[in-house]
Amino acid sequence: MRLFAHQFRAEQKLFWRSRELAFFTFLLPIVFYLMLASAYGDDIIEGVSGYEFLLAGMIGYGAAATTFAGLALLLVIRRESGVLKRLRATPLPGGTYIAAVLVSIIVIFLLEAAILIALARVAFDVPIPESMPSLAILLLLGAGSFAALGIGLTALIRSAEGSSAVVNALYLPVAFVSGAFFSEETFPRVLQVIGDLLPLSHLIRLSRDVIAFNEPLWDHLGNVAVVAAWGLVGLVVALRGFRWEPRER
Amino acid sequence: MDAVEVSGLSKAYDGVEAVRGIDFAIGAGEVFGLLGPNGAGKTTTVEILVGYRRRDAGQVRVLGRDPAQADSGWRARIGVVPQSGELFPNLTVREHLDLFAGYYDDPRPPSEVLTLVGLDDKADAKTRTLSGGQKRRLDLGVALVGNPELIFLDEPTTGFDPGARRAAWETIRALRSLGKTILLTTHYIEEAHRLADRVAVLRQGEIVASGTPAELIAEAPASVIRYRRNGEEVVIQTEEPTRVLHDLTGQALRDGFDLDALEVHRPTLEDIYLALTEERTE
Numbered sequence: 001m002r003l004f005a006h007q008f009r010a011e012q013k014l015f016w017r018s019r020e021l022a023f024f025t026f027l028l029p030i031v032f033y034l035m036l037a038s039a040y041g042d043d044i045i046e047g048v049s050g051y052e053f054l055l056a057g058m059i060g061y062g063a064a065a066t067t068f069a070g071l072a073l074l075l076v077i078r079r080e081s082g083v084l085k086r087l088r089a090t091p092l093p094g095g096t097y098i099a100a101v102l103v104s105i106i107v108i109f110l111l112e113a114a115i116l117i118a119l120a121r122v123a124f125d126v127p128i129p130e131s132m133p134s135l136a137i138l139l140l141l142g143a144g145s146f147a148a149l150g151i152g153l154t155a156l157i158r159s160a161e162g163s164s165a166v167v168n169a170l171y172l173p174v175a176f177v178s179g180a181f182f183s184e185e186t187f188p189r190v191l192q193v194i195g196d197l198l199p200l201s202h203l204i205r206l207s208r209d210v211i212a213f214n215e216p217l218w219d220h221l222g223n224v225a226v227v228a229a230w231g232l233v234g235l236v237v238a239l240r241g242f243r244w245e246p247r248e249r
Numbered sequence: 250m251d252a253v254e255v256s257g258l259s260k261a262y263d264g265v266e267a268v269r270g271i272d273f274a275i276g277a278g279e280v281f282g283l284l285g286p287n288g289a290g291k292t293t294t295v296e297i298l299v300g301y302r303r304r305d306a307g308q309v310r311v312l313g314r315d316p317a318q319a320d321s322g323w324r325a326r327i328g329v330v331p332q333s334g335e336l337f338p339n340l341t342v343r344e345h346l347d348l349f350a351g352y353y354d355d356p357r358p359p360s361e362v363l364t365l366v367g368l369d370d371k372a373d374a375k376t377r378t379l380s381g382g383q384k385r386r387l388d389l390g391v392a393l394v395g396n397p398e399l400i401f402l403d404e405p406t407t408g409f410d411p412g413a414r415r416a417a418w419e420t421i422r423a424l425r426s427l428g429k430t431i432l433l434t435t436h437y438i439e440e441a442h443r444l445a446d447r448v449a450v451l452r453q454g455e456i457v458a459s460g461t462p463a464e465l466i467a468e469a470p471a472s473v474i475r476y477r478r479n480g481e482e483v484v485i486q487t488e489e490p491t492r493v494l495h496d497l498t499g500q501a502l503r504d505g506f507d508l509d510a511l512e513v514h515r516p517t518l519e520d521i522y523l524a525l526t527e528e529r530t531e
Contacts, residue, residue: 082333
């Protein structure tokens with residue numbers, strides 16, 4: 001527990017010191033929310049106000065940007081620069097290290113979601129969601145599943161140089177077809193089908209149900225199951241393919 | 250009990266044998282030099298001894314344990330300076346030492362380590378602003394902060410200028426006087442000669458010679474004669490320097506040419522090393 005707390009503090013320091021990572025994963029969803037909400041927040045989209053629609057979308061996008069893209073990039077860079085290998089030569093247990101990295105990035109996402117919700121309340125009068133347990137489980141489900149997918153993705157990325165291109169090429173189109181920025185209803189059928197297969201569209205629908213419609217999470221177990229199933233896939237890939245050593249040169 | 254015991258150690262990558270059945274032992278408090286050209290198997294050997302890689306065959310005991318089954322308690326007793334690899338560019342020198350010190354139950358105080366590796370005046374500098382030599386010293390500091398008994402240094406001075414290399418040697422001597430056991434790999438003969446109590450020369454995955462630096466020199470021919478002729482260096486190794494020199498100078502006087510830069514000396518470790526590591530490529 002002492003080692004976990006020590007590493008958790010170090011992870012927080014490392015995240016906030018890394019300006020690029022903090023901007024792209026933490027700040028960008030907040031910036032997008034302000035931009036998009038001021039552009040079409042007054043519209044009614046899929047039966048809810050644009051402010052609420054975008055808040056749900058940006059919480060989903062934030063989960064993908066922070067716990068999926070941010071975590072994958074951070075781990076690949078550390079692996080390829082030899083930091084992970086060096087940590088393996090210290091008494092810090094590997095499990096404790098991964099736990100500290102995971103909890104640190106999840107805390108950062110929770111902070112981001114809290115800022116988005118507070119911003120929506122203050123700037124655009126979006127009511128705070130009524131069911132706090134539903135909101136908490138929603139955020140943890142999204143963070144956990146996308147973090148597992150993020151760690152799994154590191155097994156498929158071979159070098160630090162290409163990592164940011166691969167990660168961006170994955171999560172930005174996924175966020176788009178999952179309706180994070182615009183309603184899926186305006187998309188061609190083929191994009192809707194692709195979106196339906198991916199976990200982010202289900203996470204965004206769940207956050208819309210909880211935030212805009214004040215429905216409890218357990219009324220939508222189908223969406224929960226899809227998000228959790230993707231998380232399990234990520235977990236299996238992570239357990240099988242995670243590496244501490246950089247690629248042989 | 251020896252700090253490191255290795256017998257019959259072998260390792261192949263994709264069918265290419267990197268290490269072919271080597272044996273050596275390192276006593277507690279000893280500085281042991283693993284000397285050889287690039288690709289001889291030095292790093293593979295170190296990576297097996299610290300538990301990064303699995304061996305294919307052979308027995309390995311490091312501080313009484315098999316590194317392939319090592320635990321946190323064992324890792325607290327070793328320090329590793331890897332050949333390559335970076336640290337966190339956005340952390341300062343002191344923050345690195347504090348971070349790594351936190352992994353150990355009984356670390357050496359980071360302020361002491363700063364002085365030991367000569368980074369006092371860089372304590373609050375971000376790592377990305379350090380020079381190559383300063384980064385290398387931080388690598389050493391990070392390996393020492395756990396106060397290990399046994400330290401693995403994989404080419405600790407490669408790429409250093411002569412001044413920085415001498416400073417690093419002083420640090421390694423200081424560690425030795427603290428009673429640390431050290432395994433040092435290097436392709437600099439002079440480094441092994443000056444620092445190591447015993448040396449093993451590795452070539453193509455095999456140990457081709459071992460002993461104290463003085464023993465290695467004693468096995469070599471008595472004298473080496475060097476001179477330059479038509480711009481090319483000529484090296485003669487001989488047991489009879491008097492007769493060879495007599496013939497050589499006689500011929501030079503008779504035929505009227507000069508023996509430029511003529512010298513006669515006892516073989517250095519470098520002469521022996523070059524003879525040992527080049528034999529097979531002839």
